Amino acid sequence: MTEKPSAKIDKGTIGFDWEVDQDPQAVWAALSTDEIASRWLSCKATIDAVPGGRVRFGWGDEETTEGVVTAVETGRILEYTWEQPGEDTSRVRWEIQPADGGGTRLLLTHxxxxxxxxKVKELAAGWHDFLDALVAELNGTSHTSRHDELLERYAKS
Known part of the structure; x- marks a missing residue:
């Protein structure tokens, strides 16, 4: 696997700008379809991709993230609040654009x-591992988590 760029972290913002080989429609489906998102996020995902819709990501009894969809442009933008018990309420924004020469430019901003x-760096490492899993899902390949390796790398940055 070709290593994708690390997150840019600045003043409470995490940003990823990746190119993936799959078309924008496949990327949109992976972000907005419960069954597909559940696979690459390794959780029970519920995504009602309409303005005001609810999102919920459940990683068992111990960790659940919920939110409300704040922006949708079908096939292009999905944005929602990210509410974790005991943590800040933040915002996740996915942007999908056709990439020059084919494929998709995928921007994730938290x-x-x-x-x-x-803690922001830990979250960035988690998103990086999830994005690796998303790419594997899109490519129909398996994903081996690199979360611990990424935690160490981001902690040093």
Missing amino acids: TDLTRPQD
């Missing part, structure tokens, strides 16, 4: 983070 910088 904003409004007020948690300490080390």
